[in-house]
Amino acid sequence: MIDSRSGKDPAGRPRMLNTGSWVYEPLLVHHARGPHPYWPGGAVILEAGAQPRSVGLLDGLDADAWR
Numbered sequence: 672m673i674d675s676r677s678g679k680d681p682a683g684r685p686r687m688l689n690t691g692s693w694v695y696e697p698l699l700v701h702h703a704r705g706p707h708p709y710w711p712g713g714a715v716i717l718e719a720g721a722q723p724r725s726v727g728l729l730d731g732l733d734a735d736a737w738r
Contacts (some may be wrong), residue, residue: 688715689722705730711737719723 680686691713699709705727712729
């Protein structure tokens with residue numbers, strides 16, 4: 672678990688979370704659909720007493736929506 676105030680795990684080590692891309696880059700997601708590592712809209716949900724959970728806020732959008 673991560674302490675949401677300090678950003679540290681129980682051993683006192685700092686934790687970093689990468690939410691992924693928020694930029695639609697056709698070269699990286701050509702012919703792809705969410706969920707995809709380079710699909711825009713990544714986020715991390717932090718809840719007390721739980722492990723961080725990654726979500727794709729824009730996974731339901733088709734690539735045509737970005738053009």
